[in-house]
Amino acid sequence: MINITLPDKSVREFESGVTGYEIARNISEGLARNVLSIxxxxxxxxxDRPIREDARxxxxxxEDRDGKATMWHSSAHLMAAAIEELYPGTKFGIGPDVENGFYYDIDLGEESISSKDFPKIEEKMLEIARRKERFVRSEVPKSEALDFYSEKGDEYKVDLINDLEDGTISFYKSGNFTDLCRGPHLVDTSPIKAVxxxxxxxxxxxxxxxxxQLTRVYGITFPKQKMLKEYLEMLEEAKKRxxxxxxxxxELFAFSNKVGQGLPLWLPKGAELRENLEKFLKRVQRQAGYKPxxxxxxxNKNLYVTSGHYEKYGEDSFQPISTPSEGEEFFLKPMNCPHHCEIFKTKQYSYKDLPVRLAEFGTVYRYEQSGELHGLTRVRGFTQDDAHxxxxxxxxxxxxxxxxxxVLLIFKALDFTDYSVQISLRDPDSMEKYIGTEENWEKAEQAIIEATEEKGLTAEIVTGEAAFYGPKLDFMVKDALGRKWQLGTIQVDYNxxxxxxxxxxxxxxxxxxxxxxxxxxxxxxxRFVAVMIEHYAGNFPLWLAPDQAIILPISEKYENYAKKVLHxxxxxxxxxxxDERNEKTGKKIRDAETRKIPYMLIVGEKEESDGTVSVRKHGxxxxGTHSIESFVKIIEDEVNKFIKQ
RNA sequence: GCCGAUGUAGCUCAGUUGGUCAGAGCAGCUGAUUUGUAAUCAGCUGGCCGGGGGUUCGAAUCCCUCCAUCGGCUCCA
Structure with missing residues (x-):
């Protein structure tokens, strides 16, 4: 007999060789029906894999992340099986589960797959799923595995197996499709109901x-058709954000081909929004001892030769502009630090003067690969809220x-609760990528880790993600469609x-x-504004909103009063x-709601004679009706709630 | 940069197998209406169908090429 410890710490005894499915049945039939992996x-x-020793x-x-992962991983196999049936001769790379679904990297040779082909693949997948094909695990010696794929002519699998340690290698077979795979998998394909x-x-x-370059096909599956429908609706909703x-x-920002790709144009309302953010941070920084x-x-090119950026990025960035007579070369600045170093050097400092904190909303230009550009989140000209x-x-x-x-103060003020923290360290395997002494790197990495611990932040440590001159601590958030972006960053630099x-x-x-x-x-x-737009879905808090209130006169008879209120x-x-248009009030309200303006002030005969406004709040x-003073108080209170927290 | 998809009025989109296919709604303009908490009515103006080249009697529609956008990959000081 062996002891099986359940998550609630309770212990049950089973025969050695008991399987997850049997344990589930022992607990309840319902659980047995729904269990996907253990x-x-x-x-x-x-x-269905036997457990032979005491185990937790x-x-x-x-409902569990690992359950979904198992289902999706099996779904990747299912898709591969379908593709193999439909496109014989396809070679397969890797096919893992991912955060939302799965993918498989395939080499179709001369063939190609596009979204037009999806329906028939989906249908084939469902057809195989309904056949209730079992996922059968087998273990074979490495040499045998190599033979299998060499014979099949799948060089990708051969490549993968060559990297594995000697010994036995596991395979999973479902129907006609056999795949090199560590597992785990579903017992059979039947839980996959929607594709x-x-x-x-x-x-x-x-x-x-x-x-x-292989073709990567992304997909997702669900145990119920209804869940797929909900997921697709959720995606639609996310796209609206x-x-x-x-x-x-x-009308926050725009791009123009004439100006150039990746070069955002901030429209008046976007600029207003951004300035409100900048004002907020400037105030915070002034209090924290920063000097603008x-x-x-x-x-000058020499600046970047000194900083080391030229050596690292010179060829891969916008090329220098030069003076017509002297031929002196200048780079668009890709960062502000070298300039700030020169500012530091204008003066002699005593140890008592430090720290010196120099802050600048500095606009920088970087050559980003054309395929990388993405709305406001990845651009070629952007402004850092930089300080050194x-x-x-x-x-x-x-x-x-x-x-x-x-950083935490800002996130709190903006109600960003869903962020992650990442510490980026050197890649010990390619130290040649970095500049600076071993000792300084060591010190810097230690300082970051300690500071993070002291603030009680849970950080993921990622090696190989450091900047070439130093380690960093990044704050990451996800956009509406789940893509991860780096926002705040703090980097120690001895270099x-x-x-x-x-x-x-x-x-x-x-x-x-x-x-x-x-x-x-x-x-x-x-990037910050981009993420913020998605976070609020455009319904900005009052203190940030480009327009805070719009006066809607009932008819042109009340325009004079409206102007008085405006002043x-x-x-x-x-x-x-x-809104002075010759429209009905309902129309004006509808448009103001669409424009997400926080407050609508309706003024007509009653308001004019009483000196009041009828207040409607967006969303x-x-x-009800308020005096001007009372409305001003509402606004001021709401703004102060944010600013003075 | 790479793979794939897309590109039609300011915006959102229709345009069947190449032949009155250059359209609709919103926006804009004109006029009527003087309006009370999510769309008043009527008329009108908008487009070299992303740019360039080709095939064809004829191209928004087919081909080539460039540009841009979208989804990823790679990259991200």
Missing amino acids: TVNGEVWDI IKLNTW KLLNTAGAYWRGDESRK DHRKIGKEL VITPHIG IFCRPDQVKEEFIAVIDI LPERFELEYIGSDNQKHRPVMIHRAPFGSME LLNNYEIRTLI QGDL
């Missing part, structure tokens, strides 16, 4: 740009923590102070090298406009 001592297994287990159903292929994409074999769509609808600086948009902190080595952690506090020979005079009257911290709590204004509100710095409706 986690045994932290490892996910097939539910968890039964995974559709939807989502899109195709090119994907380099093993993620390597120099290798062949897309900042590119809302940005157009609310302003630097030009271009910098020059401090003594003993101040690094304290300063780092103070920056984390600013630039070295290269720019920055110094301060210590208490020992000797010259010392300061440490630099790069930080941008928003990251870039463009009063403008005096209180409430961003107000009037809520009629708030």
